[in-house]
Amino acid sequence: MPDFDLHRIDLPTGVSLDVATAGSPKDPAIILLHGFPESHRTWRHVIPALAEKHFVLAPDQRGFARSSKPADVADYTPDKMVGDLIALADHYKIDRFTLVGHDWGGAIAWMAALTRPDRVARLIIVNAPHPYIFQKTLFDDLGQREASQYITAFRNPSLEKHIDSIGLSAFFDGSFMKHTDFERIADEKPVYLDQWSQPGAMTAMLNWYRASSIIVPPMDSTPERPAFLSAPFPPVTQPTLVIWGMQDKALLPSQLEGLGELVPDLTLIHVDAGHFVPWEAPEAVINTMKSWLP
Template identity: 60%
Template sequence: MTGIRQTSLPLATGVTLNVALAGDPANPPIILLHGFPESHRTWRHQIPALAERYFVIAPDQRGYANSSKPDGVEAYAADRIAADVFALADALVVDRFTLVGHDWGGAIAWMAALREPKRVARLAIVNAPHPQVFQRKLFDDPGQRRASQYIRFFRETELDRAPDKTGLEQFLLSLFGEHLQVTVPREEQAIYLEQWSQPGALTAMLNWYRATQIVVPAMDEDPPRPSWIDGPFPLQPQPTLVIWGMRDRGLLPCLLDGLETLIPDYRIVQIRDAGHFAPWEKPEEVTSALLEWLAARPAQ
């Protein structure tokens, strides 16, 4: 029962998500959250293997692919997106689950796991920085500040106002080829362009960046330092696996600094020759790391 099936689920949060499901619903549930600028296909290589032992739930998050694209920047505030995770679990009559997130999906996973530890049994993160570490490095590490200037561009760009095929193709080339230096298979390029071409899609995707409260200083800027980045931060209550593609050019390995002080039950797997999109750049390594850790840390 490992075939992937897709369904459209209206949620109590007011959005309808396209969701890929695989595996036996009687098995332990695991929710996979993709990031920018993708869809549930981020996990296309992991889903079949996970579905042999788990009930896999992989949504297109709000604003992406075949899910709802509500209007307004405020609709993409992190707390609203995190609420979708629990509303999705409720819609599938799932109480406690393992949560896995990549990129923006990881940012939401960090938040959701902290807020609802009784429901999130285990947490796995792939190339997504811990919020306190990320904000601190944006102030203190010139390399990470430089690597994150794309966030300022995404907030300010007008590319999404009237995107055309040429503009979207250039966006794809700039993001993957020039900034991240990742080669996207041609068949996947076509899928990206089709998803991004849907009405409102590019605006919705960029609104995740416009809605975030993370401060990204310009290289020559010295803004006030947020007090919360130097004070105590809640410890991560779940067993947590962090998988990191060490050749990520947007989220640098410095973002791993100090994680062991924030996560009592912590394991790190570094994939030396993977970049930002480790789930499909090095799928076997990511799948193996997930399966081995899940087996070693059964949900309580």
């Protein structure tokens, strides 16, 4: 039996999300945001540990698992997910909360912290690049640029046809096996395949990449730099914990360079793990979060 409950929540943003909850609503709230291509299952080891002292919410974000899958690419711009986040907190009458994000969930968490400091009290990031540093390194760090070429592939409108031709199981092996030890997630493979096989799920998940404004230059040319890279970038004002799996092949250590200048109240912890830290090294993640949280 899981150590959490799963609820279907209708939000005024026009989507319905499945949300894992655990702990007492009387305790301080913490919201966990997963990334691609996962679900609340990202946090399956973390949820019960945090629920000892927190009211924990872990939604399946729009486009993932059995949550709503709007049809248009424009429905997946990051501001839409920030809107879902705030609406979810409102649904549970949560004013301020600790926000945790991994991968794409971390991208939404960075944005929410920057744009809604009235709601996000503390921030925890797990292998998710700061938006300014990520865009900068895509221009200035050729290693990171090369590692991010998959984003261009994910934006290809023909990708779904390719996935259909090879099958979801082969796509699972190709997408995950480059980033982790299969033995760590072997039991989860049927769960992922079930979630990905939901109607419209693969396109919805890929639309997160297609809706993003991030520029991924090709390896053989460099386009004009975005103007915001030459302007002051607002700091993250919340106390922030960054947990980083140093064996991440998709997000290189350059993502940590200069982070302290953009996040003045920063605690940075290195973990010997790959990109999918919450289930590769759950003990390290849990212990680090517990020791940092008030």
